Amino acid sequence: MFRFLFLLFILEAFFQQIIYAQNPGEAKVGRIAGKLTDATTQKPVEFASVMVLRPQDSSLVSGALTKEDGQFVIEKIAFGNYIIKIQSIGYETFKKAEINLTAEKPFYILKDVKIVSTATSTEEVIIEGEKRLIQTSIDKKIFNVSQTLVTTGGTAKDVLEQVPSVSVDNEGNISLRGSNNVTIFIDGKPSTLSGSLDNIPSNAIERVELMTNPSAKYDPQGMAGIINIVLKKERKPxxxxxxxxxxxxxxxxxxxxxxxxxxxxxxxxxxxxxxxxxxxxxxxxxxxxxxxxxxxxxxxxxxxxxxxxxxxxxxxxxxxxxxxxxxxxxxxxxxxxxxxxxxxxxxxxxxxxxxxxxxxxxxxxxxxxxxxxxxxxxxxxxxxxxxxxxxxxxxxxxxxxxxxxxxxxxxxxxxxxxxxxxxxxxxxxxxxxxxxxxxxxxxxxxxxxxxxxxxxxxxxxxxxxxxxxxxxxxxxxxxxxxxxxxxxxxxxxxxxxxxxxxxxxxxxxxxxxxxxxxxxxxxxxxxxxxxxxxxxxxxxxxxxxxxxxxxxxxxxxxxxxxxxxxxxxxxxxxxxxxxxxxxxxxxxxxxxxxxxxxxxxxxxxxxxxxxxxxxxxxxxxxxxxxxxxxxxxxxxxxxxxxxxxxxxxxxxxxxxxxxxxxxxxxxxxxxxxxxxxxxxxxxxxxxxxxxxxxxxxxxxxxxxxxxxxxxxxxxxxxxxxxxxxxxxxxxxxxxxxxxxxxxxxxxxxxxxxxxxxxxxxxxxxxxxxxxxxxxxxxxxxxxxxxxxxxxxxxxxxxxxxxxxxxxxxxxxxxxx
CATH class of the missing domain: 2.40.170.20 (TonB-dependent receptor, beta-barrel domain)
Known part of the structure; x- marks a missing residue:
């Protein structure tokens, strides 16, 4: 009965939203287009990555590659404020902030975008950007460990040893804040791989999330909380x-x-x-x-x-x-x-x-x-x-x-x-x-x-x-x-x-x-x-x-x-x-x-x-x-x-x-x-x-x-x-x-x-x-x-x- 009530609640919410979504009305999505050229040669730049990012956290919303003529079109973007970032090997990054799509202005055109070749630039360009080391929210801490050098050539256990308040002893036992009653997740869920962390290479790990007091949304198993190991997954165009x-x-x-x-x-x-x-x-x-x-x-x-x-x-x-x-x-x-x-x-x-x-x-x-x-x-x-x-x-x-x-x-x-x-x-x-x-x-x-x-x-x-x-x-x-x-x-x-x-x-x-x-x-x-x-x-x-x-x-x-x-x-x-x-x-x-x-x-x-x-x-x-x-x-x-x-x-x-x-x-x-x-x-x-x-x-x-x-x-x-x-x-x-x-x-x-x-x-x-x-x-x-x-x-x-x-x-x- 307990399971049936929860399932009924979810299905009800689902169908209500679908009915709401099918009401006639104008779709609240827009489009961004433009053309990219080399600032020196004035020639089109092909296969450049064009990314639409959220200004709050720079997370990726959508993206595309420029065509042979340098043009690009990104469609079906929900109304709102965005940042445009354009990147191509051998060029400096182009960044345009305060892009706003509304019902009155659903289309935005970037006219004649010119990017500068790094061969002619006097400014130093740092390849391989670095994420902030620590992020926090109300119920977890996130440690971006992909740039941790001392774990190169190691395993997931070596990575965990570098995370604050996590310890790994010589027998491979993992503890959090002094307690080894901790739940290990791989990509947000229990996995048979969590029992053999020596089999996961360190360079496959993007970040480690610690939830020492996880909310009701997460599994309550584990005295000390949850350690979630997130494997790398690229999404660049x-x-x-x-x-x-x-x-x-x-x-x-x-x-x-x-x-x-x-x-x-x-x-x-x-x-x-x-x-x-x-x-x-x-x-x-x-x-x-x-x-x-x-x-x-x-x-x-x-x-x-x-x-x-x-x-x-x-x-x-x-x-x-x-x-x-x-x-x-x-x-x-x-x-x-x-x-x-x-x-x-x-x-x-x-x-x-x-x-x-x-x-x-x-x-x-x-x-x-x-x-x-x-x-x-x-x-x-x-x-x-x-x-x-x-x-x-x-x-x-x-x-x-x-x-x-x-x-x-x-x-x-x-x-x-x-x-x-x-x-x-x-x-x-x-x-x-x-x-x-x-x-x-x-x-x-x-x-x-x-x-x-x-x-x-x-x-x-x-x-x-x-x-x-x-x-x-x-x-x-x-x-x-x-x-x-x-x-x-x-x-x-x-x-x-x-x-x-x-x-x-x-x-x-x-x-x-x-x-x-x-x-x-x-x-x-x-x-x-x-x-x-x-x-x-x-x-x-x-x-x-x-x-x-x-x-x-x-x-x-x-x-x-x-x-x-x-x-x-x-x-x-x-x-x-x-x-x-x-x-x-x-x-x-x-x-x-x-x-x-x-x-x-x-x-x-x-x-x-x-x-x-x-x-x-x-x-x-x-x-x-x-x-x-x-x-x-x-x-x-x-x-x-x-x-x-x-x-x-x-x-x-x-x-x-x-x-x-x-x-x-x-x-x-x-x-x-x-x-x-x-x-x-x-x-x-x-x-x-x-x-x-x-x-x-x-x-x-x-x-x-x-x-x-x-x-x-x-x-x-x-x-x-x-x-x-x-x-x-x-x-x-x-x-x-x-x-x-x-x-x-x-x-x-x-x-x-x-x-x-x-x-x-x-x-x-x-x-x-x-x-x-x-x-x-x-x-x-x-x-x-x-x-x-x-x-x-x-x-x-x-x-x-x-x-x-x-x-x-x-x-x-x-x-x-």
Missing amino acids: GYNGNISLNIGSRNKANSSASINYNYGKINLSGMYSFRYSENYSFGSSFRKQYLDDKTFFLNQENDGNTISNTHMAKLGLDYNINSKNSLGFSFTYNYNLRRQDEDLQYKEWIEPGTGFDAYARENFLNDWGNAWDGSLNYTHKFKKEGSEISFNGSVNKSYDVEDRASEWLNTSPRLDYNSRYEQQRTINSNNSIISILQADYVTPSKKENRFESGYKTTFRQFDNDFDGKQYDTIGLIWVDKSRLSNRFIYKEQVHAGYVNYAGKYKKWGYQTGLRAEQTFINTLQVVDDTANNNSYFNLFPSAYLSRKLTESQEMQLSYTRRINRPGLGTLNPFPDYADPLNLRTGNPNLKPENIDAYELGYVMHGKKMTFSSTAYARRTFNQITRLRRIDTQGISITTFSNINNSSSYGLELISTNNWKPWLSTVASANIYRTELTGTVGQKELSRGNFSYIAKISSNIKLPKKTELQLSYNYRGPQIFPQGTMKPMHGLDAAFKAQVLKGKGTLSVTASDVLNTRKFAVTSIDENFEQEFIRKWETRVVFVGFSYRFGNAKPIMQNRKRNAGDENSGGGGDMGF
């Missing part, structure tokens, strides 16, 4: 493209190629990337267990090497049927291979006691998989300006197989040879599919108010099949082991609807909304035929209030309610036997976390700097946390449980500065406190600590179109119920030089220059203490070259760069 190649230290390489064609009603884009990498890792663990007046010691050392090979391709098609209707289609495919060899050495002893036991274990992993993501969208714009409805459907599917072989050798002299050796093999196949159907409707209400509503259905299914075998050294065959075999199926349905209303009153802005979700979860442990079903209904209110203090200063206050549903890895009760002395198991009885989030923000925009500060607080109920216990056999078992509550609050500071024409910086700091209260077993828990994340990056423009970038990140210690994660920090550097008249770029990047990034945890409980250290290869050097081509000239701008904030919202189509 004509054709243009880019090819790049990067060679890295210790057998690393990646390359990519992209092309875009925009003509008339069609925009067609394609991208392909390849990545090969060899990485080493090492670590250690030292544990003391107290049992029966004795102390049991376990020391573990491990070394590993990983070889990965990844291919990624993307196709996109946008078709503007007419000025009111448009279609869009995109398809992304990813294929990856991974091989990992790991050597583990164990040593056990007891005090008081004599002697020790020693073990050696070799793990060999072969992993291959593929994922694809297809989406189709349709948008209809009604006659009423700003009123539209959009429909979107997407399917994401992935398949992955891990074939792991292990050899276990007990080297203790007290055992006879036959009991020393053991071989195991496990084949773990993961099959997942995510399907989404959604509709969004928006219409202006009164002068500056806006009403939004929408409906969304999400289906998720994960099938994890784990087949275990043990080698019979007598019969010389592999024997199935039920203890090592398991199949776990997870199905989830989420049906959601939302309404939002936003408006302005004098210097005040406001937005309020409500989202309703019905969730159904079914899990099945196939081996022992154990099913677990759960369903719950939630309401998620949101409210925002802003006050413009001056033309350059604004205050914002917001509240949202969020949820964090347990995932497949935390629910599956089957133990992971990859390391038989350190097991990991899920908990099918976990409840979802519920979060109340509050924010108070301040933003100031200056000519050469911007500054924003946000005080925030989160209250979490039924918090899911990782717990570890040691059994009487000395085996460590890690699982998950709901403790009672947790609270966190902090202050986030972000500043961008243009100190000199050649020097700009971006600095951020996030200082926060986490407090945990609850019960672990029979023990009452109460812990709390302050931590912080600090980042600073600087861009230094050098002579002859060269540039240097330095970036330093520091993350302070973090607590969890049974221990503390130690601090982590690192310095990255990059150098870039433009060559081939600005069409080519040479780059050198070095990550973790000081080789200081590592993952270290101290765990303490009543009967054990443990120190854990893990170090991946983080100091990597890449040398790269990229080349741009096409007849669409890159956007140019003055040398004076504004690294400040833009209060335009930006963002792109994110659905909800």
Whole structure:
């Protein structure tokens, strides 16, 4: 009934608007025409890009290419004010402001437009325009990362490491404002690719959007909010493209190629990337267990090497049927291979006691998989300006197989040879599919108010099949082991609807909304035929209030309610036997976390700097946390449980500065406190600590179109119920030089220059203490070259760069 009412509402609004749109009357569209010539030769300039832009945010409305005689015509442009920008390779940019199309003057003609060749110009032209680094709106921050040099040759995880308040540890875990309960979107929607960010090259990313307190329009999943990774998608008239190649230290390489064609009603884009990498890792663990007046010691050392090979391709098609209707289609495919060899050495002893036991274990992993993501969208714009409805459907599917072989050798002299050796093999196949159907409707209400509503259905299914075998050294065959075999199926349905209303009153802005979700979860442990079903209904209110203090200063206050549903890895009760002395198991009885989030923000925009500060607080109920216990056999078992509550609050500071024409910086700091209260077993828990994340990056423009970038990140210690994660920090550097008249770029990047990034945890409980250290290869050097081509000239701008904030919202189509 709930879904039916929301669907009925949307259909009613849709048909009302269509009826309104079909009323007889004059179409409120105009036309812009003109002719382009060379200012020196007086000859026509053909194939130049003519763009119609909105004056508020310079976003593209329409465009065309000049013909052989230099003439152009752009039709079906809605009445309003516009900017005309004309660009062509080898010429300065022509810009005409204050173009006004009205019912009285629906046609505008640019007579005898002359553009100046850069060969005769005395002014320096900067190829490759740079977007403002940070944009803000009432419910998100946008970081334009396409110009971040230190991530050249890297992946999406390297890009996220440069975004304020986002952290990525050596295990690849992503956290936002100190919480790793964050939702990752790709192009505004859940994707199977979000679980393998190492497969997305950094140069494919246009921007990163942070929604730490997203409105009712967006998914409420994730305690800390949503990180949306937006991939590049060109829309310049004509054709243009880019090819790049990067060679890295210790057998690393990646390359990519992209092309875009925009003509008339069609925009067609394609991208392909390849990545090969060899990485080493090492670590250690030292544990003391107290049992029966004795102390049991376990020391573990491990070394590993990983070889990965990844291919990624993307196709996109946008078709503007007419000025009111448009279609869009995109398809992304990813294929990856991974091989990992790991050597583990164990040593056990007891005090008081004599002697020790020693073990050696070799793990060999072969992993291959593929994922694809297809989406189709349709948008209809009604006659009423700003009123539209959009429909979107997407399917994401992935398949992955891990074939792991292990050899276990007990080297203790007290055992006879036959009991020393053991071989195991496990084949773990993961099959997942995510399907989404959604509709969004928006219409202006009164002068500056806006009403939004929408409906969304999400289906998720994960099938994890784990087949275990043990080698019979007598019969010389592999024997199935039920203890090592398991199949776990997870199905989830989420049906959601939302309404939002936003408006302005004098210097005040406001937005309020409500989202309703019905969730159904079914899990099945196939081996022992154990099913677990759960369903719950939630309401998620949101409210925002802003006050413009001056033309350059604004205050914002917001509240949202969020949820964090347990995932497949935390629910599956089957133990992971990859390391038989350190097991990991899920908990099918976990409840979802519920979060109340509050924010108070301040933003100031200056000519050469911007500054924003946000005080925030989160209250979490039924918090899911990782717990570890040691059994009487000395085996460590890690699982998950709901403790009672947790609270966190902090202050986030972000500043961008243009100190000199050649020097700009971006600095951020996030200082926060986490407090945990609850019960672990029979023990009452109460812990709390302050931590912080600090980042600073600087861009230094050098002579002859060269540039240097330095970036330093520091993350302070973090607590969890049974221990503390130690601090982590690192310095990255990059150098870039433009060559081939600005069409080519040479780059050198070095990550973790000081080789200081590592993952270290101290765990303490009543009967054990443990120190854990893990170090991946983080100091990597890449040398790269990229080349741009096409007849669409890159956007140019003055040398004076504004690294400040833009209060335009930006963002792109994110659905909800």
